[in-house]
Amino acid sequence: MARLSQLVPSSGHEPPILVDDPFSEAVLSSPFEFQHALREAGPVVYLSSHNVYAMGRFEEVRAALVNWQGFESGNGVGLFNPRHETPYRRPPSAILELDPPIHDAPRHALEQALGPRMLTGFRDGWARTAEIMVEELLNREVIDAVADLAEAFPLKVFPEAMGIPEEGRENLLLYSDHNFNSFGPNNALVENGRAAFTKLVGWMGQQGSRESLRPDGLGARIWAKTDEGDLTAAQAAGVIRSLLIAGLDTTVHALGAIIDAFLSAPRQWELLRAEPTRARVAFDEAVRWASPVQTFFRTATRDIGVAGTKIPEGEKILMFLGAANRDPRRWDNPDQFDLNRDPSGHVGFGMGIHRCVGQHVARLEAEVVLHELARRVARIEPSGEPKPHLNNTLRGWKTLPVRLIPA
């Protein structure tokens, strides 16, 4: 929680400078050494590779995330700073890159549509889907936990729950991956994804229209807000597209992280099997441990002193959620995936007014999958070398070959 002293403008001393590029292939494929250096350098650090400020310690990251008054999103949550550069390379997201007051109405509509009590109707159907999927996977010698489970499950249930047409659903992964890349610098990841992304822009633009959505889905629930005058038509279509973009890749990488987490700590699988009610905690612990969303930028709305360092007005600050979630100042044995830990309060979903609005959806997806796996699978064993999936914002696996040993 932000202390008064952190919010008072101060002249402050100069931050330590770190020369490493957090968006390099080396750091993206294994970020822990960099994160350690970032945390140890100081509460606020200057990254000379991109001329931005950065934070990696839990307390400061959390305080800055909740301080929307001091650290705005409306100037873009990527590296690109429209105050210094023109033109803006893409339109701002319909919710992620807005500040109050225009953030209020779409945010509230999404909170209402995606609250835990609004999702109970999906549980049985999703549990049945998980049952069928796991049954099928148990018949196979080796599976790829990414393609066959972490991607397959959300692709099956999430677009369906939203109520979008079946055709083109697989486009969402590609579109979303590039979108998350575009928050970083114009590196090879962005260049390589651009052509495929450009082809999908037209398709994405058509998603979210009221006519295209099934009347019993989450998308239609958001559109119903326009009938009550709570949301404009443009806002409804915009937030639905935002959900489609932000709701799938993130969950895919989070589910991949769970499997990876249990591979790293097989004893924990026994704990979950003995006590399946720990599934929710297990998911959040995996999100803390892996931080599928690694980073987001903010912009200082005025000169702000953070732990004695001045961040000047208009400058970008890169928040390392992943580093904060493994900060030993906050977490004991942070590199351990541990079901006996209380992961509450991790910043893997962000915090404050921009905290992940779909987190209850993700938790429910993970919970039903974990329940089913815990019921049917005695052990999860590695079966080949996993390959990382590189993205400027997300951390996940491209392939994760495993063997599911039936219970």
Next chain:
Amino acid sequence: MNGGRAALCVEQKELVAEGVVRLRLVDPRGVRLPDWAPGAHIDLNLSNGLTRQYSLCGNRWDAMSYEIAVLLEPNSRGGSEFIHRQLQVGDLVQMGGPRNNFRLVPADSYLFVAGGIGITPLLPMIEHAAKMEAPWTLLYSGRQLSSMAFIDRLQSYGDRVVIRSRDTQGRFDLGAAVSNLRQGAKVYCCGPTSMIDALEQFCRSLPTGALRRERFTAKVQTSPARSTAYEVELARSGKVLTVEPGESVLNAILKAGAPLLASCREGLCGTCETTVLSGVPDHRDSILSDTERERNLSFYPCVSRAASDRLVIDL
């Protein structure tokens, strides 16, 4: 942080009009207060045992304080009288919320209608409409000018604000104001019942959701806040925990080793939602609507407590 938000501290108290005091409330620990948006109110559990709701009328860009304004009601059942006559700078007062049943929604233009102390929720709305560059008008009436709060704050808005003393200038012609509205306008009203009833008649032909109103004859909460310890029974394990008034239920549950996930710990995000099997919660969250509160099916142990001696929850 694990103790939950026990109380707010009265940092300033000042008379801003005849019979109206403005309070500035801060967290005694000097930390941020939970986020809010225009139209939000907080529940204050006054130490005379009453719970009263007050609209937040300050500036949400200042995260360290809340502002409310309280009219001394001639027929006060004790809430406003307590605040006016007994509550002092430096006193602590228990809080629930903020909650919002009166949200500012998008519109092409706004008509704000305030009667007396009903100006409070509309003040931040006006500032927001101005920020969003939407055209707006405020019609603000009171019995007499000397009892109308915040007239000074409204001066800078020029002729968008029309102020009228009922005693000397009579009532606004609300029918004319509504019939002059352009398509896409929304009407926000807070004031006495007679004013809201009249406006409802005039707004009948407007589209659904065009009229938004808040009556300040707030319901009295059925369950008074308690200042003594209570028991929380975890139904699945049969454990019974004693929760002291200064401790959060969430903290007590975690100490007992039950796996319960939380996130914001401010009653905002809903992560720690827990099913209530029996007993009456004292809801302090920002999530549940009044109807949902009355059903008492779920509650948020990070901020909410028990009103009854024992609460049985599905954990």
